Amino acid sequence: MKYLLALISLVLIGVGVYFATSDKDTIPQQTTQEVGMKESQSDSHSDSLLDKEPQPPVAKKVAHEMTIHGDTRVDHYYWMRDDSRTDPEILSHLEAENAYKEAMLADTKSLQEKLYNEMVSRLEKDKSTVPYRQGDYFYYVRFEEDSEYPIYARKKGSMEAEEEILLNVNELAKGHDYFNVADTEISTNQQILAYSDDTIGRRIYTLRFKDLSTGKLLDDTLENTNGGVVWANDNQHLFYIRKDPQTLLGYQVFRHKLGTNQSEDVLVYEETDQTFYTGLGKSLDGSLIKIAHYSTETKGERLLDANKPTEGDFQLFYPLEEGHEYSTVKSGDHYYVLTNKDAKNFRLMKVHQDKHEDMSAWQEVIPHREDTQITGVVAFKDFIALTERSNGLTSIRVMNIKDGSFKSVNFEDPAYAARFSTNKNFDSNTLRYAYSSMTTPDSIYDFDMVTGESTLLKQDKVLGDFDPSNYKSERLFIEARDGAKVPVSLVYRKDMFKKDGTNPLYQYGYGSYGATMDANFRSNWLSLVDRGFVVAIAHIRGSQMLGRQWYEDGKMFNKINTFTDFIDVTDGLVNQQYAAKDKVFIAGGSAGGLLMGAVINMAPEKYRGVAAHVPFVDVVTTMLDESIPLTTNEYDEWGNPNNKDSYEYMLSYSPYDNVKAQDYPNMLVTTGLHDSQVQYFEPMKWVAKLREFKTDDNKLLFHTNMEAGHGGASGRFKRLEQTAMEYAFFLDLLGRND
Missing domain, CATH: 2.130.10.120 (Prolyl oligopeptidase, N-terminal domain)
Incomplete structure (x- = not known):
């Protein structure tokens, strides 16, 4: 009976879905009856259902040609893009993939539940932050025992005073599958709370204002913002950034006066160079409001007197210069x-x-x-x-x-x-x-x-039996193929670790944008370490772990170093007997998902299992499309494929473009339908193409959170369900159900 319920789910999802087959290059999508019952005949009674291994949904192919620099690429899964996210064919395919994933992980349900409960049990349920003082008040954030979302509160004069609840996000989130508060900012006189919320996961926020003396919301509602707000010192004016609804770039800075309609807001700055991001801030002494300008290689600021928000314009501190x-x-x-x-x-x-x-x-x-x-x-x-x-x-x-x-x-x-x-x-x-x-x-x-x-x-x-003395952390430098020494941070449980090449390894990496993944404590990793895993962070080129040059050696025309560093770290840990060569599991998200995709094209045989979360894998097509969020801002990170040399270099490693007929590791790919950073259709296309080309029988599972975006589920407990799924997927590949 182990697949029956999942198979029924697969059948129900696809009923009534029609797939066009008029194009000569189109292969019809499997009907739902074919999904989960490959090569089955019409006598599909329940006994035959029980005997059939679930089969993945097979996507139709529609040739879409893209020509540039005299080179033509044919993308058979381009049709999967729907910016409105309403196309029934696409949504049905995603649901079918989810159902297939559920069927293939049916035997791990009890393990997933165990891992989830384990991770939740370690968390301090009524956790609160350390209060900080601002004026006459102490501000802090706390959680109640079983609540998913935080409560923002303050006390006047001392922490012994009566609590004043500013915002209970649990109340605001009722009726929403997804809810996120991005920012909370108190006015200078500490009487008005500004906060921003997103109920979809697209990171397009609505700003709202609460009068703390009455507890009532003001009528002011500011739509399509990036979530941030900066108060002027007059407590009447504030500044915020509006987003372009298509590219999601925050490019316009507006001044708003409380009590007025958003249509009356004053545009104080508009960024016309789409290679720049725009930010807002305030100096710690409270005297200045700042507009930050930043691209990959150029950064600068404009300033305005916070005491005179309506007088004069924001002035550049120093002129912007490329490379400065x-x-x-x-x-x-x-x-x-x-x-x-x-x-x-x-x-x-x-x-x-x-x-x-x-x-x-x-x-x-x-x-x-x-x-x-x-x-x-x-x-x-x-x-x-x-x-x-x-x-x-x-x-x-x-x-x-x-x-x-x-x-x-x-x-x-x-x-x-x-x-x-x-x-x-x-x-x-x-x-x-x-x-x-x-x-x-x-x-x-x-x-x-x-x-x-x-x-x-x-x-x-x-919580529980955690004792830091049971664990050991190490820091290694592993030599890459070009002689560079790559830092690696790792942790393992002392009583389970043997430096004999038998340990399973969980290797994590990112390696882009100069972002450094430091050796933080992550209680979730205890669920692996306590089962004998060595957990390692590979601080590969593309980060700034070893300074600015370390970043420059892992971007643009040096991007390949990011991928080879990661592979070389794997080899180094295996050769030094920290890990068994047949028990290596790897994970990364977003640009780290790009890392996963490149690595498994280059060295698939080295990895038992892969988790690629919200992966940026269709590099060339995305970077050629200026309508896709974040594209134009990142030419100095990846290159501009409108230039032939960048196009050819990016094409050489783009995970989607380099999928080929070969064996691939077991894979779990995740995305969010409303992802604003890496659009859902990138991993969707990638999975379809991998299914077409891969020559193995290894698992390829695709999970789409239909209510979330780039950051996954919004609740503090809810988001752990995906982590439990990933860990159960890896443990099951080792034949373990503990």
Whole structure:
């Protein structure tokens, strides 16, 4: 009986669906009766159903030619794109894929449930954040025991005061399959709460406003925003970014006055260069509102006096120059400028507020260093705090503005993650930072910038029998094929690990946009580690783990290094006997899904199982289409295929274009129908093409969350269902049901 219910589900989904077959290059879609009963005859009574292995839905083929640079590509699955996400044929195919996935994972249902309950059981159900002070109030976020969503609250004067609930997202989410609050911002006088919500998963947000004195929502409703909001100091005006509904680019900055209709809002800036993203922010001292301009290789800012929101225009701090990246923080009469001018790894400069447009007046505070990258700056009244990365490890230093002396925060784990936490008080002598490692749960500290002492405020609880002394983390450097040394962070359970080449390996990677995947604590990984897995993060080129050059060596015409680094890390871990060569499982999402796709085209034999989440796999077609979100902004990351050299290079590794007749590993591919970053049809097409070409009998499962976008399910528990599915998929491939 193990497949019966799933097969019935497959049958019901496809009833009544018609598939056109008029094109000479069209292969008819399997009818629902064929899905799950390949080669079955008309006597499809229940006994024969029981004997049949579920079969995947086979997509029809419709030739779609694309010609550029004298080269013609034929995409037989281009028809799967529907920007409205309403085409019944496409939706039915996605549902059929989901039903097939359910049928193939039917035997793992109890294991999925066990893993899910296990992961949920580790979570602190009534978790709350460390309060931060802003004016007269202490603000924090908390969860109630069984709630999916957070509650935003505050207390006046002290944490012993009566609680005031600002926003209960659980109440707002009722009746919605998906609900996400992107931002909450309190007005300067702390009387109005602005918040943004998305009920689809497309990351197009509606801004709403709540009068905290009455608890009532204001009539002001701002549609089609990117979710962020910045208040002017008059408590009447605010600034927000509107999105283009097609490209989803946030390109227009508007000023809104409370009590007026959105149609009356004033456009204060419009970005006409589609290679740039636009952001909004406010200086910590509250004096400036900022518009940030950033592309892959150029960054800069426009500034406006926060006390005079209706007077004058936003003015460039310094003219934008291709290849120059700068950002500013302000303390007193001086700006501190983080810039890469003549400094690949950035340096910190200082300039008086009246001379910022004259680069000759910029004075060096911290020089460029070949072995250390400055990654972040926060300015207080008397201190400048910096995060820096050297040899792949983050350090935090604080400079006393008055005497130029430094104090440092010390970390001891071999691999870890450290970052600034919530710092809202410009006059403070305390820096709040966050720390974790692969064996240390997320921890919040206050660092006394006068004495140099750190105080632990809170460490996340991991419920159950978790004991960090049972685990060991290591940091390795594995030599890549061109001689580069690739950092690897890993963790395993001491009493289960043997360095004899028998351990299953879960290898994770990303490697794009300069984003560094630090060695954070992830309680979900305990479900693998406690079952004998070694979990490893490959810090491959394309990140900035080893500085800016590490990023530049993994993008554009060097992108291939990202993929070969990942494969070489696999070989290195196997050769050093951290892992069994036939028990290697890999996972990545978004650009990490691109990594998965490239790797399995290049070296499919090295991997037992693959999880590719919201994978960016149709690189060339997507980057040729300026109507698709995020395309034009990323030419400096991937290349512009309108240029022949970029086209040919991108075509050489694009996962979708390089699918061929060969054996592929067992695969689980996931997406969200409303994904705004990687459109659902990229993985949908990829799976269809893999089904057409692959020569093996390995599993290829495709899961579409029909109510979510790029980030998956919105609830804190709900999102763990997909993680449990992934882990159960891998464990089942090892023949394990524990």
